[in-house]
Amino acid sequence: MSSVSCIFKKLSAPxxxxxxxxxxxxxxxxxxxxxxxxxxxxxxxxxxxxxxxxSSCGREGNIRLGSCLHASIVKNPPFFDxxxxxxxxRAHVTYNCLLHLYCKCGELDDAVKMFDDMLLxxxxxxxxxxxxxxxxxxxxxxxxxxxxxxxxxxxxxxCASLTSVxxxxxxxxxxxxxxxxxxxxxxxxxxxxxTVGNALTTSYFKCRSFGSGMRVFDEMMERNxxxxxxxxxxxxxxxxxGESLKLFVEMYHSVLSPNxxxxxxxxxxxSGLQALKxxxxxxxxxxxxxxxxxxxxxxxxxDMYSKCxxxxxxxxxxxxxxxxxxxxxxxxxxxxxxxxxxxxxxKMFVKIVKAGNNVxxxxxxxxxxxxxxxxxxxxxxxxxxxxIKRGFDSNVFVNNGLINMYSKCxELEESVKVFxxxxxxxxxxxxxxxxxxxxxxxxxxxxxxxxxxxxxxVEPTDITFLSLLHACxxxxxxxxxxxxLESMEKAYGMCPRMEHxxxxxxxxxxxGFLEEAKNFIEELPLKPDVxxxxxxxxxxxxxxxxxxxKYAADQLAHAAPDSPVPYISMxxxxxxxxRWKERARTVKKMxxxxxxxxxxxxxxxxxxxxxxxxxxxxMHPQGDGVYDILLMLFGHMRDEGYVPDSVFISVYSNxxxxxxxxxxxxxxxxxxx
DNA sequence: ATAGGGTTAG
Numbered sequence: 001m002s003s004v005s006c007i008f009k010k011l012s013a014p015x016x017x018x019x020x021x022x023x024x025x026x027x028x029x030x031x032x033x034x035x036x037x038x039x040x041x042x043x044x045x046x047x048x049x050x051x052x053x054x055s056s057c058g059r060e061g062n063i064r065l066g067s068c069l070h071a072s073i074v075k076n077p078p079f080f081d082x083x084x085x086x087x088x089x090r091a092h093v094t095y096n097c098l099l100h101l102y103c104k105c106g107e108l109d110d111a112v113k114m115f116d117d118m119l120l121x122x123x124x125x126x127x128x129x130x131x132x133x134x135x136x137x138x139x140x141x142x143x144x145x146x147x148x149x150x151x152x153x154x155x156x157x158x159c160a161s162l163t164s165v166x167x168x169x170x171x172x173x174x175x176x177x178x179x180x181x182x183x184x185x186x187x188x189x190x191x192x193x194x195t196v197g198n199a200l201t202t203s204y205f206k207c208r209s210f211g212s213g214m215r216v217f218d219e220m221m222e223r224n225x226x227x228x229x230x231x232x233x234x235x236x237x238x239x240x241x242g243e244s245l246k247l248f249v250e251m252y253h254s255v256l257s258p259n260x261x262x263x264x265x266x267x268x269x270x271s272g273l274q275a276l277k278x279x280x281x282x283x284x285x286x287x288x289x290x291x292x293x294x295x296x297x298x299x300x301x302x303d304m305y306s307k308c309x310x311x312x313x314x315x316x317x318x319x320x321x322x323x324x325x326x327x328x329x330x331x332x333x334x335x336x337x338x339x340x341x342x343x344x345x346x347k348m349f350v351k352i353v354k355a356g357n358n359v360x361x362x363x364x365x366x367x368x369x370x371x372x373x374x375x376x377x378x379x380x381x382x383x384x385x386x387x388i389k390r391g392f393d394s395n396v397f398v399n400n401g402l403i404n405m406y407s408k409c410x411e412l413e414e415s416v417k418v419f420x421x422x423x424x425x426x427x428x429x430x431x432x433x434x435x436x437x438x439x440x441x442x443x444x445x446x447x448x449x450x451x452x453x454x455x456x457x458v459e460p461t462d463i464t465f466l467s468l469l470h471a472c473x474x475x476x477x478x479x480x481x482x483x484x485l486e487s488m489e490k491a492y493g494m495c496p497r498m499e500h501x502x503x504x505x506x507x508x509x510x511x512g513f514l515e516e517a518k519n520f521i522e523e524l525p526l527k528p529d530v531x532x533x534x535x536x537x538x539x540x541x542x543x544x545x546x547x548x549x550k551y552a553a554d555q556l557a558h559a560a561p562d563s564p565v566p567y568i569s570m571x572x573x574x575x576x577x578x579r580w581k582e583r584a585r586t587v588k589k590m591x592x593x594x595x596x597x598x599x600x601x602x603x604x605x606x607x608x609x610x611x612x613x614x615x616x617x618x619m620h621p622q623g624d625g626v627y628d629i630l631l632m633l634f635g636h637m638r639d640e641g642y643v644p645d646s647v648f649i650s651v652y653s654n655x656x657x658x659x660x661x662x663x664x665x666x667x668x669x670x671x672x673x
Numbered sequence: 674a675t676a677g678g679g680t681t682a683g
């Protein structure tokens with residue numbers, strides 16, 4: 001209170017009523033309280049001023065000051081003359097303001113009490129109550145009051161009633177309600193109201209009924225910035241990024257000016273499209289408008305640049321940002337993770353946690369995705385501890401991330417533990433556990449989980465089928481695999497992607513049905529690409545099939561001119577058959593074309609250090625010892641009857657190698673739990 | 674009435 005007394009000491013006279021009202025209750029509860037008290041010394045507020053203050057409290061969520069004002073109203077009730085309609089109406093407005101206050105602040109018991117006690121109610125009172133319940137998650141009650149309002153013979157609903165109910169319809173299941181409201185709007189002549197049209201557009205898109213959303217948009221007689229922004233963001237949310245951006249461009253060239261929210265929506269469309277050129281143009285516009293330093297804009301820009309693979313541009317924005325929050329930090333973490341900078345992602349995450357920044361479930365699920373693609377096993381477990389400590393262990397995204405993290409790090413049992421522990425599971429949870437078993441070669445168990453998934457009534461996605469096909473491929477379940485492909489199309493009406501076909505090719509190839517795999521590719525409804533030629537060629541490598549191998553290699557070289565794979569695979573096939581001349585010719589061809597193979601590295605983490613090795617390694621400090629042990633092991637293997645398979649003699653087996661060991665980021669003990 | 678980030682396959 002000392003700051004308040006300071007303010008009052010500086011004032012020679014009590015603050016004017018006008019000043020008090022302009023302070024409202026906004027930034028400083030104490031100032032407003034004291035000024036109210038001091039104003040009472042002079043003259044009490046009028047009803048209109050009190051109403052204004054109360055509804056300001058509601059807008060700003062200041063229930064403390066609001067209920068004090070309520071107390072003062074109870075003590076000194078607004079005068080009204082029962083015979084004078086104007087005075088009755090004025091008193092009624094004050095009560096509506098109080099109702100609005102309690103609804104906005106989520107004090108719904110008090111709101112209902114107010115509502116029940118009111119002598120007079122009108123549409124505004126009903127709308128306050130309805131939106132109070134809906135905005136605070138009590139959907140059933142909110143809809144219940146809405147139905148009473150619609151069915152009432154005394155009260156009439158209006159546009160605001162419709163839009164507030166529509167704003168609660170943001171899930172797939174809500175589409176029936178949206179349609180009902182839509183019908184209600186048409187029947188009562190509200191469908192031409194721009195706010196109703198805007199709300200309908202938004203809700204249809206949120207319920208993923210993008211066709212209906214677009215139709216409402218198209219048929220609207222009058223459109224404003226909100227209308228356009230609703231459609232642009234709705235299309236982007238439904239992954240129609242191209243259409244979204246097209247609409248944005250159309251709007252940009254129209255008489256309407258996009259606003260801040262429009263730019264955010266358009267940027268998210270650019271991210272989804274990886275539309276660097278358009279995204280950078282919008283970046284330019286944000287400078288022109290002076291909104292380039294807004295945190296949300298910065299996050300959207302960073303996301304756009306990183307999804308386009310331009311990590312440096314994203315990093316530049318990140319570095320120059322004045323403030324950061326969970327979203328912007330997540331954007332940059334994901335950017336690192338998905339552009340091949342896994343170590344940087346981990347380093348940054350550790351820094352964020354160590355600096356005591358807030359982490360949220362989204363950030364955690366993002367970082368969990370990088371473990372297992374690199375070497376840091378111990379850290380994943382530490383993040384799990386963090387999850388428990390922060391109380392995120394019931395978040396579905398986080399738990400899905402944990403399942404994947406453990407399975408990628410080889411801890412299948414831990415994945416199962418997390419999965420069993422989850423009280424809420426979604427499609428991704430099931431996909432993740434199926435993929436975990438597929439990854440570990442337990443195809444039958446993966447299939448069992450799929451059965452369980454169906455029993456529980458969870459709809460599979462295209463990724464479910466990808467994991468299932470992967471599982472079948474590794475377990476040699478050829479017929480099952482073909483069945484899945486068929487049921488995917490026929491029972492679930494999904495359109496298989498090239499990845500699905502590639503998995504079938506892999507499956508056929510591994511089983512030795514090379515001719516069938518080749519025919520399968522030729523009959524595909526899609527134009528074959530690298531994804532299917534590569535597994536066919538790989539299978540030819542296993543079976544030493546020169547004819548089909550050559551065909552697949554040619555196709556692959558055509559589809560991916562910079563890939564070394566066709567040459568290396570063919571060279572290996574030739575050498576496995578003793579066709580040394582052809583082998584040499586193939587190697588020469590590769591060199592002439594100038595394609596290079598990236599050197600393969602294997603590594604192991606020992607006591608927080610990574611030791612990396614390449615073929616014929618001569619650089620590792622303990623190389624001699626390693627080779628001694630290798631020779632010893634080889635001796636043992638030979639003694640037990642192992643015969644080396646010349647099929648796997650590599651083109652590069654004579655290449656001079658290099659190896660190194662590095663300090664492993666010093667991270668392993670970095671997260672203090 | 675419109676708004677920035679997250680998990681699954683390879």
